[in-house]
Amino acid sequence: MSRYSNQPLLLEKLQNLAVSVALETTPQKPVTEATSVPRVHKxxxxxxxxxxxxxxxxxxxxxxxxxxxxxxxxxxxxxxxxxxxAGIKVRYPRMTESELRRATMLYNDGCSLVEVGKRLGRDHSTIYKSLKRAGMRLRDTHGRS
Missing domain, CATH: 1.10.10 (Arc Repressor Mutant, subunit A)
Structure with missing residues (x-):
């Protein structure tokens, strides 16, 4: 052994560690069947x-x-x-004439479709479809004419 070796001290530390690990470990629970009901996704x-x-x-x-x-x-x-x-015809609420006029005015003033939609409480895609249906020429996505 070299002069920096302290084997008895290391052995004592290892024994203390083994005892503490043995005290902390608990026996594992046996695997049982699941008691909760699986969630139905369908x-x-x-x-x-x-x-x-x-x-x-x-x-x-x-x-x-x-x-x-x-x-x-x-x-x-x-x-x-x-x-x-269930055989029900799903309705898609279209914009009223007053909403369409307001959307046209806002869009012509430079608002984006998203901004117009937020102001009218509608989705931007609804604004886009309504303005296209009305025959309005829309700016491209980068604001160019």
């Missing part, structure tokens, strides 16, 4: 006929698909799917 399996009937009734009463989705903790897309499978 929409048809999650929603009963009563829920589908309530969704259809809400929609026919005039509620939007987004509002129904938040009411039943579903996405808008899921609500539309349920409605179509």
């Amino acid at each position: 929409l048809d399996d999650r929603l009963g006929s009563e829920t589908v009937a309530r969704i259809v009734a809400e929609y026919e009463a005039g509620a939007s698909s987004a509002a129904i989705g938040s009411l039943f903790s579903l996405s808008k897309k899921s609500v539309v799917k349920v409605l179509r499978e």
Whole structure:
């Protein structure tokens, strides 16, 4: 052994470590079957006929698909799917004439489609489609004429 070797001290530290590890370890629990019920992802399996009937009734009463989705903790897309499978014709609310005039005015004043949509409470794609349907020539995406 060299002069810097301190084997008895190292052996004592190793024994102390082994004892502390033995005290801290707990026996592992045996593997058992899962007690929780797996989450069902398929929409048809999650929603009963009563829920589908309530969704259809809400929609026919005039509620939007987004509002129904938040009411039943579903996405808008899921609500539309349920409605179509139930044979309900899905409505797409078009812009009114006054909204179209306001959108045209804002767009001609230099607002982007996104800004116009935010001001009118509509999606920018709805603004785009409505202005195109009205025959308006739109700027390109970089603001050039």
